[in-house]
Amino acid sequence: MFLRxxxxxxxxxxxxxxxxxxxxxMGAAVATAMLGVMLDIGxxxxxxxxxxxxxxxxxxxxxxxxxxxxxxxxxxxxxxxYIPEDQLPKIKxxxxxxxxxxxxxxxxxxxxxxxxxxxxxxVWFLRRLRGPDGAPLEAGLRTVNSAWKVDGQWVDxxxxxxxxxxxxxxxxxxxxxxxxxxxxxxxxxxxxxxRGILSTGGEEEDRIFVRLEVLQRxxxxxxxxxxxxxxxxxxxxDEFARKDPARMTRAEYxxxxxxxxxxxxxxxxxxxxxxxxxKPIWRVADNEGKLLGKIRGLMLLVALAALASAGLTVWSVMxxxxxxxxxxxxxxxxxxxxxWMVMALFSAEVALExxxxxxxxxWVGLLLAxxxxxxxxxxxxxxxxxxxxxxxxxxxxxxVAGAAQPLRQAxxxxxxxxxxxxxA
Amino acid sequence: xxxxxxxxxxVELRKKRLLLAFSALxxxxxxxxxxxxxxxxxxxxxxxEFRGYGANIIIAPxxxxxxxxxxxxxxxxxxxxxxxxxxxxxxxxxxxxxVVAGIDFQRxxxxxDYWRVEGxxxxxxxxxxxxxxxxxxxxxxxxxxxxLQDAPCAIRGIVSSGGxxxxxxxxxxxxxxxxxxxxxxxxxxxxxxxxxxxxxxxxALVKALPGTDVRLLHAVAETEAxxxxxxxxxxxxxxxxxxxxxxxxxxxxxxxxxLERSKEIGILKAIGAADRKIxxxxxSESLILGLASAVTGYGLGLLVAWCIGRQIFPGSAGTGVGVxxxxxxxxxxxxLAVAMVATLAAAARIWRIRTAVILRGE
Numbered sequence: 001m002f003l004r005x006x007x008x009x010x011x012x013x014x015x016x017x018x019x020x021x022x023x024x025x026m027g028a029a030v031a032t033a034m035l036g037v038m039l040d041i042g043x044x045x046x047x048x049x050x051x052x053x054x055x056x057x058x059x060x061x062x063x064x065x066x067x068x069x070x071x072x073x074x075x076x077x078x079x080x081x082y083i084p085e086d087q088l089p090k091i092k093x094x095x096x097x098x099x100x101x102x103x104x105x106x107x108x109x110x111x112x113x114x115x116x117x118x119x120x121x122x123v124w125f126l127r128r129l130r131g132p133d134g135a136p137l138e139a140g141l142r143t144v145n146s147a148w149k150v151d152g153q154w155v156d157x158x159x160x161x162x163x164x165x166x167x168x169x170x171x172x173x174x175x176x177x178x179x180x181x182x183x184x185x186x187x188x189x190x191x192x193x194x195r196g197i198l199s200t201g202g203e204e205e206d207r208i209f210v211r212l213e214v215l216q217r218x219x220x221x222x223x224x225x226x227x228x229x230x231x232x233x234x235x236x237x238d239e240f241a242r243k244d245p246a247r248m249t250r251a252e253y254x255x256x257x258x259x260x261x262x263x264x265x266x267x268x269x270x271x272x273x274x275x276x277x278x279k280p281i282w283r284v285a286d287n288e289g290k291l292l293g294k295i296r297g298l299m300l301l302v303a304l305a306a307l308a309s310a311g312l313t314v315w316s317v318m319x320x321x322x323x324x325x326x327x328x329x330x331x332x333x334x335x336x337x338x339x340w341m342v343m344a345l346f347s348a349e350v351a352l353e354x355x356x357x358x359x360x361x362x363w364v365g366l367l368l369a370x371x372x373x374x375x376x377x378x379x380x381x382x383x384x385x386x387x388x389x390x391x392x393x394x395x396x397x398x399x400v401a402g403a404a405q406p407l408r409q410a411x412x413x414x415x416x417x418x419x420x421x422x423x424a
Numbered sequence: 425x426x427x428x429x430x431x432x433x434x435v436e437l438r439k440k441r442l443l444l445a446f447s448a449l450x451x452x453x454x455x456x457x458x459x460x461x462x463x464x465x466x467x468x469x470x471x472x473e474f475r476g477y478g479a480n481i482i483i484a485p486x487x488x489x490x491x492x493x494x495x496x497x498x499x500x501x502x503x504x505x506x507x508x509x510x511x512x513x514x515x516x517x518x519x520x521x522x523v524v525a526g527i528d529f530q531r532x533x534x535x536x537d538y539w540r541v542e543g544x545x546x547x548x549x550x551x552x553x554x555x556x557x558x559x560x561x562x563x564x565x566x567x568x569x570x571x572l573q574d575a576p577c578a579i580r581g582i583v584s585s586g587g588x589x590x591x592x593x594x595x596x597x598x599x600x601x602x603x604x605x606x607x608x609x610x611x612x613x614x615x616x617x618x619x620x621x622x623x624x625x626x627x628a629l630v631k632a633l634p635g636t637d638v639r640l641l642h643a644v645a646e647t648e649a650x651x652x653x654x655x656x657x658x659x660x661x662x663x664x665x666x667x668x669x670x671x672x673x674x675x676x677x678x679x680x681x682x683l684e685r686s687k688e689i690g691i692l693k694a695i696g697a698a699d700r701k702i703x704x705x706x707x708s709e710s711l712i713l714g715l716a717s718a719v720t721g722y723g724l725g726l727l728v729a730w731c732i733g734r735q736i737f738p739g740s741a742g743t744g745v746g747v748x749x750x751x752x753x754x755x756x757x758x759x760l761a762v763a764m765v766a767t768l769a770a771a772a773r774i775w776r777i778r779t780a781v782i783l784r785g786e
Contacts, residue, residue, distance in 0.1 A: 019680070026672055027673075033662070033665055041658060045651060045654065049647060067521045067523055067591070147646045201643070279590075294469075301731075301735060305458060305732075368665055372658060376654050
């Protein structure tokens, strides 16, 4: 009987039905699009913020206090303090390894060029290696510092080679020495080919970068690394994150460990590399956290505002529908239908409209969210699969709720009065 | 006059029905106002957040020189930027070498917001701050005396930043300058210019300070520009989307208002009313509704924008938070335009049909 009721109702006023469904669909589309964008924008912006550089620095635990100005050391460096290079892939075996977007080991030394002391850094530029689980991964300077510019070319060190004498001076240094890409410079008595010149704006511009394994060979420090810069996607610090892990309860510790706070990622790196200590670089980490927190908060509130209006739209459309059909309700009452029956039939029809509108709307909304993601971030947004069904369910609930009150009011009236007055 | 009496009476009689159309349009106006307010202000707010990163321009020595003239600070400030001089030298503490940094604590305050400090963030004459690595190495605490050779000082705080400060003793600039044997010069000058002006400021400094190397920190400047652009674009697209959809909804609502009264239009035509007069009647009704919604929506929208602004960006100047009063005209304009067009379109559809057909009830 319900089917007959609904199909009759559709047959009698198809345009009105279509408009109701369309209104619900529009509300659902707004809700889905907003939620879809809102849920993923935090991640997208987090990735963009990695352009700021490393937010963690890993150094040997036993290392004594450095005495260093502008990369030049004023005290001999102890050879016993180092991080073994072969342990580095373990950085990608921590609980949050997927959040670690890159790491860059380095070995520091000094050379004399053009009559003055110049800091030399042995690094991985963009090394390909196998992670602890055998999966291929990339690491090196370029995975941590995506904003650095090169005049010329990067050193291609995807494959290890300690005989490749290539160098990349910073642009200030290159200017002082008068070198261009393609020139040769003398370092430790050997000729190094300048592949490209680095422009960063920071203190790197006064240094010269060479391959890590080459510097290790020249300094007789095989397999040793001084420091590792790490870039990670983190969750902004809140009150909970600032607690001292040593004083947390078991449950709190688990929660802290399983949240990508910068402090817990640092802790996990120290677990993977027991000979090292990992510290957040607050200049980067602090600001990332604050900015992300604000952006997420803003999106949430805007989404709530939009959801409120979507809900209002659906509610009001359903209320109108019932208002317009009061004569029908009166007739049903007059011919003996119980109040419960009328409520059930109308609610069911309204729920169906809500469901159909919700389905169409959520599908359109997902497309719109995808479009926003592509236009702004050039990638697909990661939208949880549950979003569609949740919006449909919400549309149904909002529809039924919107119709409920007017239905009750209409049923309370004397049918004779309603029929006599005709349309409301 | 008769015309307006007609319109007002109609509005009064159909209050309940019109309430629905009114609320639909008011909601659209509220959203439009709130979203436009936020959108127009978001760039400014986000650039303020990026200030916490510190310097985005570095003035370093050029050529064979080791120092930068202190005049560079004044020059940068003349460009409207925040600038501070830093001097670095090697001192001796407890018989060991240690890096001593001279900082103009007043000026450097805004550039070093990210420092985590136990104790005071500023050191006066005869005082100093020490980095956490230094404190751990020499087993120093705040309140103790640091026996720095030629410049003993009272430790006011311990700095922890993850950067070079951790391994430095931080003295007031004048004291460190003396230790370094410099006069009216700095090792480096750090500058923070507003994100949108950073290239202009850099160019001005290059011209004003020949003999120095003025460097733009690419990582900061680019990331800031990038993130600001992406957030603005997202907000813009979402706003356009939401408004497009709500416009459709409002159009439907207003058309329905007219279509419901097709019988009335039929009668009016039958008794001889001109098409234009009928249109004017309905348009006036829509005008009243539209104005009422625009005003309500504007007020509510500003309130929403203010609440969101206060929640997310506290501490920004008073009522300027996310609220853009200038939004009224465009919002009102668009609101009214949508209402009018919808009404007119619906009315046009009706009066094209023959009167008899309408009155018969089709």
